[in-house]
Amino acid sequence: MKCTGGIDLRDVEEMNINIDPIQAGGRLTADAMKAVISYGDGYSVCDNCGKPFRLDYINKPPIAEFHEDLAAFVGMDQARVVPGARRGFQAVAGTYVGKGDPVMLTALSHYTEFIAVENAGGIPHEIPKDAQNIIRADAAAERIEEVTRTFGRPPVLLFIDHVDYQFGNIHEVREIARVAHDYDVPVLLNGAYTVGIMPVDGKSLGVDFVIGSGHKSMAAPAPSGMLATTSERAEEVFRTTQVKGDLTGRTFGIKEVEMMGCTLMGVTLMGMMASFPHVQERVKRWDEEIEKSRIVIDALTSIEGTAVRSEMPRRHTLTRVDTSRSFDRVAETHKKRGFFLSSALKKKGIVGVIPGATKVWKFNTYGITRAQAEYVAAAYLEIAEENGLSVSPAE
Numbered sequence: 001m002k003c004t005g006g007i008d009l010r011d012v013e014e015m016n017i018n019i020d021p022i023q024a025g026g027r028l029t030a031d032a033m034k035a036v037i038s039y040g041d042g043y044s045v046c047d048n049c050g051k052p053f054r055l056d057y058i059n060k061p062p063i064a065e066f067h068e069d070l071a072a073f074v075g076m077d078q079a080r081v082v083p084g085a086r087r088g089f090q091a092v093a094g095t096y097v098g099k100g101d102p103v104m105l106t107a108l109s110h111y112t113e114f115i116a117v118e119n120a121g122g123i124p125h126e127i128p129k130d131a132q133n134i135i136r137a138d139a140a141a142e143r144i145e146e147v148t149r150t151f152g153r154p155p156v157l158l159f160i161d162h163v164d165y166q167f168g169n170i171h172e173v174r175e176i177a178r179v180a181h182d183y184d185v186p187v188l189l190n191g192a193y194t195v196g197i198m199p200v201d202g203k204s205l206g207v208d209f210v211i212g213s214g215h216k217s218m219a220a221p222a223p224s225g226m227l228a229t230t231s232e233r234a235e236e237v238f239r240t241t242q243v244k245g246d247l248t249g250r251t252f253g254i255k256e257v258e259m260m261g262c263t264l265m266g267v268t269l270m271g272m273m274a275s276f277p278h279v280q281e282r283v284k285r286w287d288e289e290i291e292k293s294r295i296v297i298d299a300l301t302s303i304e305g306t307a308v309r310s311e312m313p314r315r316h317t318l319t320r321v322d323t324s325r326s327f328d329r330v331a332e333t334h335k336k337r338g339f340f341l342s343s344a345l346k347k348k349g350i351v352g353v354i355p356g357a358t359k360v361w362k363f364n365t366y367g368i369t370r371a372q373a374e375y376v377a378a379a380y381l382e383i384a385e386e387n388g389l390s391v392s393p394a395e
């Protein structure tokens, strides 16, 4: 079907079960879709902007209140919406990182964290993962000490992914934050895979910043996200402008430097706000999401030669699977080669896995129903059996 302008309408969501690893938590709610239509104009949220002229002072729609709600949602004191998690990283790095400063990241940090550090002139140092692909506090302590000795001063900032994008593993955030604070290093929690899908309490984790991605995990249009912090750090990261133009003497005092004055407007912000009540509710059902993911995991691990590379038992719905000794063996002789798997899944109405991937791949069951999880599990078993792989039912 075509809509005006010659753009094909997207059929992935309506026609299929989508287990794409990165899309799961960002799918819009019906309320967000309505908001997108009604607030499509670029400056649609600015109708009632009045003194002081800044996005987070607008009361209608209730943006000021939304910021407060976002902060409370992740157990912090203040929050702002930002155009994607990466812009949150950039704001924090822009505040604390100067040229040549050492910054701690991890072996599982997302590339956007590296870019935020590089953009600010910092030097990234990675904390290694252990054999189970977990970032541990011991390793963090060792690396912080090493970097401190080398530079003659501690790192200026530490990034830790609450759940990483490669394995969907949960890391030792609370313990790492404690270690970092012993060296007075502020801690940024990357909640791109947690804020909006599972409960997150930044204060209880002891971090200084909590960053979420709207389009990844808060059922919001892209690019959207949030940056929350403590009252103390808010003064630094949400600082307002200080300098004057030398010719006109103009100042822009109320505008926040790292937010470039105002942040999200129109569709992104209103979509995020419209989904928020649903998001607040859905994080309470995280255990059900884990159960659904285990239905698919049990099926996959019952296929001879298949292994899960993420931590087990699963504590997140994003999982990395190794089928190099099962589906990839089939691919060696199949006429469709590695594409046989994605093609067989597509025929059964399941999409979102990388076409051609039969060695190591990821999937995410977040947001599908229990019946759909059972259907996906059965589909993998059928495809295995149809291709001569033996299946031993889970105990």
Ligand SMILES: Cc1ncc(COP(=O)(O)O)c(C=O)c1O
Binding pocket: 083, 084, 085, 086, 087, 110, 112, 161, 163, 164, 165, 190, 192, 193, 212, 213, 214, 215, 216, 224, 225
């Ligand atoms: C772990 C992780 N962190 C950060 C990001 C960046 O998020 P955003 O697209 O909201 O900037 C992504 C996704 O691209 C991610 O997977």
